[in-house]
Amino acid sequence: MLGKTIPVPRLECIYGDAGCDYLYSNSVFLKPLTWTDNLANLRDRITALTGYKFRIVIGNQYRTGTDSIGWHADNEPSMGSNPAIASLSLGGVRKFQIKPRNGKPTDFWLEHGSLLVMHPGCQSTHLHQVPKTNKIVSTRINLTFRPHTGGER
Numbered sequence: 001m002l003g004k005t006i007p008v009p010r011l012e013c014i015y016g017d018a019g020c021d022y023l024y025s026n027s028v029f030l031k032p033l034t035w036t037d038n039l040a041n042l043r044d045r046i047t048a049l050t051g052y053k054f055r056i057v058i059g060n061q062y063r064t065g066t067d068s069i070g071w072h073a074d075n076e077p078s079m080g081s082n083p084a085i086a087s088l089s090l091g092g093v094r095k096f097q098i099k100p101r102n103g104k105p106t107d108f109w110l111e112h113g114s115l116l117v118m119h120p121g122c123q124s125t126h127l128h129q130v131p132k133t134n135k136i137v138s139t140r141i142n143l144t145f146r147p148h149t150g151g152e153r
């Protein structure tokens, strides 16, 4: 992380094609590990389902209800304009909220095995988050499969 440790309220990792480095919030730098067979298999199955190609996957682990991700759009330039993002949820159920930039949120309860697809354009018009909760929740893992414009093919 550019020589600095920046705490995020969840655990994070990245896998992907060589050279597809990822910088977000102008401060958190992630360097992809090589695709594992299982992750590459999931990537290819999701591409077959959606028609979208992916070059990186970011993993988030929400250990307890205190772990979260705040309102944001996934609009980092390294994904190109209007990225399609496919989000696979595993483990505990958490509330996912999405809202137009100046609008009211809609809630989804993302269950184990659910695949949420944010189609091109969504990141320009909408924000999303997984809020903290006081409820007892099981650990959840989320995998977001994303495009990338750089790196080696």
Ligand SMILES: O=C(O)CCC(=O)C(=O)O
Binding pocket: 058, 060, 069, 074, 087, 096, 110, 128, 129, 130, 142, 144
């Ligand atoms: O955990 C989720 O469902 C959302 C993850 C997310 O918004 C992100 O990785 O940018």
